[in-house]
Amino acid sequence: MSLALAGCAVPDGGPAAAATNASATTPAEMTYGFGTLATPSELAAFRSPLPDGRGLPAGRGSVAQGQALYQQRCLACHGINLEGSIGDRLIGGRGSLVNRDPGKAPVKTVESYWPYATTLWDYIKRAMPMDAPGTLTDDEVYAVSAYVLSRANIVPADTTLDAQSLAAVRMPNRDGFIADPRPEAFPPAPRPSAARSADGG
Numbered sequence: 001m002s003l004a005l006a007g008c009a010v011p012d013g014g015p016a017a018a019a020t021n022a023s024a025t026t027p028a029e030m031t032y033g034f035g036t037l038a039t040p041s042e043l044a045a046f047r048s049p050l051p052d053g054r055g056l057p058a059g060r061g062s063v064a065q066g067q068a069l070y071q072q073r074c075l076a077c078h079g080i081n082l083e084g085s086i087g088d089r090l091i092g093g094r095g096s097l098v099n100r101d102p103g104k105a106p107v108k109t110v111e112s113y114w115p116y117a118t119t120l121w122d123y124i125k126r127a128m129p130m131d132a133p134g135t136l137t138d139d140e141v142y143a144v145s146a147y148v149l150s151r152a153n154i155v156p157a158d159t160t161l162d163a164q165s166l167a168a169v170r171m172p173n174r175d176g177f178i179a180d181p182r183p184e185a186f187p188p189a190p191r192p193s194a195a196r197s198a199d200g201g
């Protein structure tokens, strides 16, 4: 795959070259003579769906289809009851993240910890099965996500998931996260277009 980081490989005469001149080249506009611009289809592989479902592809899959797929592609590492072995435990632990008993370690799973079902879809699509990541179709990812969520008692066993219904799933720990209230610790990222017009535009 030939990929270039945005801003590292702008071809001569490209939009950035047209917008600048030799005496006012910003670091973001410098070229190094290697790489090619990533194509839209190459970039598409790097896009994640948002929690509200934007960016999810078409497709659908049922719990039953997901169960068959799980047995073929996931069970060896995650266990027949999703209890984990080589791979992580996927279900259980609900309510264990916050407790007052120092002897009880939190049990972090998809069921107890993850705030959005769209993250589950995205993670499986990119990273699982770990021995062959990226080999599942979109339909298969909907199906196996539905199966994991049903074993976690988050969706009923007769569920079929698609972009709309996946985004509508309410995860048990959805409200267990707080935003960092310190803007000075995590300032908003500068916007490249604003930097360019301040430089010379």
Ligand code: HEC
Pocket: 070, 073, 074, 075, 076, 077, 078, 086, 087, 088, 089, 090, 108, 109, 110, 120, 123, 124, 128, 129, 130, 131, 144, 148
């Ligand atoms: C070859 C072993 C293997 C197979 C097969 C496999 N996994 Fe995994 N899985 C892992 C390992 C190891 C991790 C932990 C990865 C890490 O933490 O970086 C993991 C992590 C995960 C997680 C994240 C759990 C968490 O809470 O962080 C999910 C969800 C998951 N796998 C789902 C699946 C699904 C669905 C399949 C089948 C399509 C599958 N896995 C197949 C080994 C495997």
